[in-house]
Amino acid sequence: MTRKLIKSVINIENKEHEFIGEVSLLEQETWGKNDTLKIIGKEISRIDAVDKISGTASYTSDINLPGQLYGKFLRSPYPSAKILKIDLSKANALKGVKHILTYENTAKYKWYYETSFLLDPIVRYEGDEVAFVAAESEEIAEEALKLISIEYAKLPFVVDTEKASTEKNIKVHNWGNIVEPSEYKRGNIETGFADADFTIEDEFRTSVVLHNPTEPHCSVVNWDNDELVIYDSTQAVYQIRELAANALGIEQEKVRVIKKYMGGGFGSKLDLGKYTIAAAIVSRELKKPVKVVMDRKEQNLCVGNRPDSIQKFKVGIKKEGLLTALQLNSMGTVGAFPEGAGLSWPAKTMYKCPNLLVNEKSILTNAGAARAFRAPGHVQGIFGLESLMDECAAKLNMNPLEFRLKNYTEVDPVSNQPYTSKKLKEAYKKAADLIGWEDWKAAGSSKSVNRIGLGMASQIWWGGGGPPAHANIKLDKKGNITIYSGTQDLGTGTYTFIAMVASEVLQIPIERFNVVIGDTKLCPYAPVSGGSMTAPSVSPAVRDAAERLKEKLMDTAAILFDEEKNSIKYSNGFCVNSDGSKKVSLSEIAGHLNEQDLLIKGSRNENPKGYAINTFGAQFAKVEVDTLTGKVTVLKISASYDIGRVLNKLTLDNQIRGGIIMGLGYALMEERIIDENFGKVLTTNLHTYKIPTMMDIPEIVIEIASDYDPMISNTGVKGVGEPAIIPTAAAIANAVNNALGVRIKSLPITPDKVLIALYVSK
Amino acid sequence: MKTTIKFICNDRVISTNIHPAVSLLDFIRKQEHLTGTKEGCREGDCGACTVLLGELKGNEVIYKNVNSCLLPIGDVAGKHVVTIEGLNSDVLSPIQESFISETATQCGFCTPGFIVSLTSFVLNTNHFTFDSAVESIAGNICRCTGHISIKRAVSKMLTFIDPVFNGNRIEDLINKNFLPKYFLEIPVKLKGLSSETYEGKAVNSPEFVISGGTDLFVQKWEELIKTEVSFIPPSGDKEKIRVSGNFVIIKANTTITEFKESEIINKHFPALNEKLKLFGSLPIRNRATLGGNIINASPIGDMVNILLALDTKMYFIKDNGVRELPLNKFYLAYKTLDKQKDEILDEISIPIPAEDCLFNYEKVSKRTYLDIASVNSSILLAVHNGIINKINISAGGIAPVPKLLAQTGEFLLFKKISTDNVSEAIKIAMQEINPISDARGSADYKKLLLKQLIIAHFVTLFPDFVSIEELV
Numbered sequence A: 001m002t003r004k005l006i007k008s009v010i011n012i013e014n015k016e017h018e019f020i021g022e023v024s025l026l027e028q029e030t031w032g033k034n035d036t037l038k039i040i041g042k043e044i045s046r047i048d049a050v051d052k053i054s055g056t057a058s059y060t061s062d063i064n065l066p067g068q069l070y071g072k073f074l075r076s077p078y079p080s081a082k083i084l085k086i087d088l089s090k091a092n093a094l095k096g097v098k099h100i101l102t103y104e105n106t107a108k109y110k111w112y113y114e115t116s117f118l119l120d121p122i123v124r125y126e127g128d129e130v131a132f133v134a135a136e137s138e139e140i141a142e143e144a145l146k147l148i149s150i151e152y153a154k155l156p157f158v159v160d161t162e163k164a165s166t167e168k169n170i171k172v173h174n175w176g177n178i179v180e181p182s183e184y185k186r187g188n189i190e191t192g193f194a195d196a197d198f199t200i201e202d203e204f205r206t207s208v209v210l211h212n213p214t215e216p217h218c219s220v221v222n223w224d225n226d227e228l229v230i231y232d233s234t235q236a237v238y239q240i241r242e243l244a245a246n247a248l249g250i251e252q253e254k255v256r257v258i259k260k261y262m263g264g265g266f267g268s269k270l271d272l273g274k275y276t277i278a279a280a281i282v283s284r285e286l287k288k289p290v291k292v293v294m295d296r297k298e299q300n301l302c303v304g305n306r307p308d309s310i311q312k313f314k315v316g317i318k319k320e321g322l323l324t325a326l327q328l329n330s331m332g333t334v335g336a337f338p339e340g341a342g343l344s345w346p347a348k349t350m351y352k353c354p355n356l357l358v359n360e361k362s363i364l365t366n367a368g369a370a371r372a373f374r375a376p377g378h379v380q381g382i383f384g385l386e387s388l389m390d391e392c393a394a395k396l397n398m399n400p401l402e403f404r405l406k407n408y409t410e411v412d413p414v415s416n417q418p419y420t421s422k423k424l425k426e427a428y429k430k431a432a433d434l435i436g437w438e439d440w441k442a443a444g445s446s447k448s449v450n451r452i453g454l455g456m457a458s459q460i461w462w463g464g465g466g467p468p469a470h471a472n473i474k475l476d477k478k479g480n481i482t483i484y485s486g487t488q489d490l491g492t493g494t495y496t497f498i499a500m501v502a503s504e505v506l507q508i509p510i511e512r513f514n515v516v517i518g519d520t521k522l523c524p525y526a527p528v529s530g531g532s533m534t535a536p537s538v539s540p541a542v543r544d545a546a547e548r549l550k551e552k553l554m555d556t557a558a559i560l561f562d563e564e565k566n567s568i569k570y571s572n573g574f575c576v577n578s579d580g581s582k583k584v585s586l587s588e589i590a591g592h593l594n595e596q597d598l599l600i601k602g603s604r605n606e607n608p609k610g611y612a613i614n615t616f617g618a619q620f621a622k623v624e625v626d627t628l629t630g631k632v633t634v635l636k637i638s639a640s641y642d643i644g645r646v647l648n649k650l651t652l653d654n655q656i657r658g659g660i661i662m663g664l665g666y667a668l669m670e671e672r673i674i675d676e677n678f679g680k681v682l683t684t685n686l687h688t689y690k691i692p693t694m695m696d697i698p699e700i701v702i703e704i705a706s707d708y709d710p711m712i713s714n715t716g717v718k719g720v721g722e723p724a725i726i727p728t729a730a731a732i733a734n735a736v737n738n739a740l741g742v743r744i745k746s747l748p749i750t751p752d753k754v755l756i757a758l759y760v761s762k
Numbered sequence B: 001m002k003t004t005i006k007f008i009c010n011d012r013v014i015s016t017n018i019h020p021a022v023s024l025l026d027f028i029r030k031q032e033h034l035t036g037t038k039e040g041c042r043e044g045d046c047g048a049c050t051v052l053l054g055e056l057k058g059n060e061v062i063y064k065n066v067n068s069c070l071l072p073i074g075d076v077a078g079k080h081v082v083t084i085e086g087l088n089s090d091v092l093s094p095i096q097e098s099f100i101s102e103t104a105t106q107c108g109f110c111t112p113g114f115i116v117s118l119t120s121f122v123l124n125t126n127h128f129t130f131d132s133a134v135e136s137i138a139g140n141i142c143r144c145t146g147h148i149s150i151k152r153a154v155s156k157m158l159t160f161i162d163p164v165f166n167g168n169r170i171e172d173l174i175n176k177n178f179l180p181k182y183f184l185e186i187p188v189k190l191k192g193l194s195s196e197t198y199e200g201k202a203v204n205s206p207e208f209v210i211s212g213g214t215d216l217f218v219q220k221w222e223e224l225i226k227t228e229v230s231f232i233p234p235s236g237d238k239e240k241i242r243v244s245g246n247f248v249i250i251k252a253n254t255t256i257t258e259f260k261e262s263e264i265i266n267k268h269f270p271a272l273n274e275k276l277k278l279f280g281s282l283p284i285r286n287r288a289t290l291g292g293n294i295i296n297a298s299p300i301g302d303m304v305n306i307l308l309a310l311d312t313k314m315y316f317i318k319d320n321g322v323r324e325l326p327l328n329k330f331y332l333a334y335k336t337l338d339k340q341k342d343e344i345l346d347e348i349s350i351p352i353p354a355e356d357c358l359f360n361y362e363k364v365s366k367r368t369y370l371d372i373a374s375v376n377s378s379i380l381l382a383v384h385n386g387i388i389n390k391i392n393i394s395a396g397g398i399a400p401v402p403k404l405l406a407q408t409g410e411f412l413l414f415k416k417i418s419t420d421n422v423s424e425a426i427k428i429a430m431q432e433i434n435p436i437s438d439a440r441g442s443a444d445y446k447k448l449l450l451k452q453l454i455i456a457h458f459v460t461l462f463p464d465f466v467s468i469e470e471l472v
């Protein structure tokens, strides 16, 4: 038996999911260090690059099906209202309008964990869906939106997180504004504080930020008889298949989800869109394809965000630097529908601290709903925790790095399990050396107009991946090899590493591999591309498939040569017999086999039991602050990580840099701003919602601290997509504090906050 | 009147009768199905829609990178549009090669825009430096790569360029595979077109007059395509900026790029070139006009702020009559102008400052580049023996209109440059302004920021005469 079924629990984007899935039992040793390998770990340019640099790559928003209609949502202009009357007569009379959905003529498709519907007579945020128009062109659809007349009864609203948390009269849902408050306890917090030589209380805040991938969310849907085909810009073809089938009440097998290229997601494309289902309903009714593409305003209102946070800490420390107790009360808004704003995992797991008490609340407000955003919770949580750790070190006149090393933990403090691997100490050292940490001086040492500061922060995340994850490998009679996996490439390099892993095993050039992913009809199941789990889940499945193919080739060669199998050698795409006199190529073997195609399935193994699997890392920042204008310029970031094995140095570095720059945006400029008087979002385009450009980019140096994880899989890979962003804002904030001797305790650190901190609050 | 718009898109002549205010982006994606050009924001903020716009000047075609989402198709008539598809040939260009080898593409959605902008750079620049190459792509946003691999690709690309072009740059670039061969035929083809195409000017009292379109297409694009429009296109006649006596005369349709690169401007206002990097991005500057900036009347317009400090006068035309008006009399209240609807701003004039005049410009925004100011301020002053004998200070973002701080200037006139005087002047300035709180900052912050910017003016121009420690 080479496979078995298991139950597995895995953390995706801060939520635990349980699966039953098939795993591989083949005992493939993890590869040795990358310098013993030919392809893996090397700088290999991506195999899909030519499509992208020539503009020929087709994204979902580029797909047009013959006879397609264009869909557009009418969205609520109010943060809270009840729809009293809908008049569609003018819109329906417009030439080219084919169908309009409203709550009055549409079945009650449940949405947002059954707290609302696809179209709901109550609208709970500016941007909430009111009606869906399908028309012959986008222009006509837009025109029709203006012709729909809606009578609303405006309702009171609340958009401020703190206010909503105590508000008695204004409720986002009739059951209240607080979603599942949670508590976590470890040890005894009182004894912890009693043991401390010092206690510090502090509060840190972060803002709501928006994913803003460059390609807007979009779907093109069509019914092919009773099969629903969805082209979707998604991070999760299988999950969309399941959610769409459930929403429409049809069998999953009747839904095919396809995604080839997509313009980024960062978590916002993990969920099913209302636009997809509205389009599917209209498409079924009219028997025509329907295309829906969000505009940038919808992107900024309606497709998710990272909750804000208010983090109140109390910490107890010993004179020599040990943490004795940590208390955290936090809340954040998840917008108008239940989601999680929890952020305490870093506080629970980053350091050895025996006594902990955490209380967290997710708060409903009349704003767009939250959605997983690159390391949900951890990005906010690390900012608070690592700012606090710096304050502790300052209290003790200790170097911040030394303080962190004092509280280093070798076991996961929540489960008490050892880690499969943890090379954070090595990462600290490398990143510190790269920034020149020996120059670190206590905060506020400089008095010049332009002040330089150094800061650091640590990082923890899951990212071990896990089963079920499968890959099929197919060899045809001409010797072409195709690999199929129901995973997806968000631009992160999935296509490329799949070919690299297979190439490493089969010892033939990567150009020989054709990779097909992102299609639920052609590909076996693989998990969502979230939680930094694509490479750690999929690469072992690909290796398993390629190894099994190699076995089969050698079996066949043994029969061809009429020799024992274990005398056959495999090298560079050939099987050679014991004395080297006979040699047969992979395509020749394929030709001999009486199967038209040789199709072999590979699977991810089970994760080791009794161990915690985490990624670790550290970033150090060097900043310059202009005290005249309040401008912060990040000069340099150094980063070092334990992310197991590096599959491809080029795409890895890109992922880390991309995460760092997104973290820099979070630290210095990104924030959703809502006008409290009207409940309207003021930052609905890229003009007002600022993300970093070419001109904001510091020098970035990266060194990886790990060779490979020896226990988790046959490739020993852990994920990096999310770890990359986690520590950046905290490291920058700590560096700004170091430069100024004044701490800005809320993100983003904009010029106004710096100036006010320097000259007004004094 | 010719209503058919004819232009060359890549290597094909296109003829269309579509409404002239339809954006080029919509046309190429929806009508021509050239989907390599992406739509990311429709507001000029992401660069995913970047194309090359080539205009015939004499026998040459001059190319610029522009945002096709803000570009009215009527203004493309008689010109050459190049999309990413039009840059592809049998071999990859060195720019494309560099993007591959440095993995400067991740999801790839932004990539065509970068490639087009860099192609415009190699077509135009006389500074083959890393910094100016990077500046040419500062209007292209990438959310995935963190831009560093793109910077590496830029360095790599530069190694393929021999900065000395022998004669015809287009020919050289074709030989080096930067451009496909058909570029050579474009000048002749464009000449053939010019007599046949729509001209865009003939409508009497149109609802909208479009110049660069960079404000109008953000604010009103849905209205534009429903009404009659006419163009004052920012095309480059040679004589847009000239000296007449003691004045520099500038056509209203001069683009920020033309202004920034003008020899005349650089001679008389050397500080501006560097500062104008803070205006939008290169593709925006390639289209945005001085006239549009003035008429748009944003309280934080950058050109307006600078021109206010420079004693600018405006010349309007209407029915062959000309009206002169000082810029500082133009703004009556928020977006209310001393101008009749059908008056066209034809030219502006700036007195050439005396030799000893000093100028400084400061702008602070949330994001340093490609952002609108929270507060901006310009100062022009002349100092004789330590005494100020001419001074203008303008400020934006602190009132409903762009403002000359008249009382502040008056106070400083004929005073010594000293910490005390600057300090006193700041107090007066604070009385002259009434900022409001908005997404760019609170009213208190804007006051504080203006104070800081006035300090910055004096610290920059007279570091030895004022004490920054005492002023802040």
Ligand SMILES: Cc1cc2nc3c(=O)[nH]c(=O)nc-3n(C[C@H](O)[C@H](O)[C@H](O)COP(=O)(O)OP(=O)(O)OC[C@H]3O[C@@H](n4cnc5c(N)ncnc54)[C@H](O)[C@@H]3O)c2cc1C
Pocket (backbone or CB within 6 Å): B043, B044, B045, B208, B209, B210, B211, B212, B213, B214, B215, B216, B217, B218, B232, B252, B253, B278, B279, B280, B281, B284, B287, B288, B289, B290, B291, B292, B293, B294, B295, B296, B300, B301, B302, B303, B343, B344, B345, B346, B370, B371, B372, B373
């Ligand atoms: C991404 C982006 C970044 C930007 N960054 C900046 C910045 O940093 N600083 C800044 O100040 N601005 C910025 N802008 C705003 C804009 O680019 C400028 O205001 C520009 O100067 C407008 O010029 P235009 O020719 O494009 O105007 P248009 O949009 O063509 O016209 C604007 C208005 O002026 C009228 N008009 C134009 N010319 C005339 C004329 N000759 N006579 C009568 N009326 C006329 C038009 O009818 C219209 O009402 C930015 C815009 C974008 C989209």
Ligand code: FES
Pocket (backbone or CB within 6 Å): B038, B039, B040, B041, B042, B043, B044, B045, B046, B047, B048, B049, B050, B067, B068, B069, B070
């Ligand atoms: S689409 Fe973003 S700049 Fe044009």
Ligand code: FES
Pocket (backbone or CB within 6 Å): A214, A263, A264, A491, B104, B105, B106, B107, B108, B109, B110, B111, B141, B142, B143, B144, B145
């Ligand atoms: S590669 Fe994704 S936006 Fe640039």
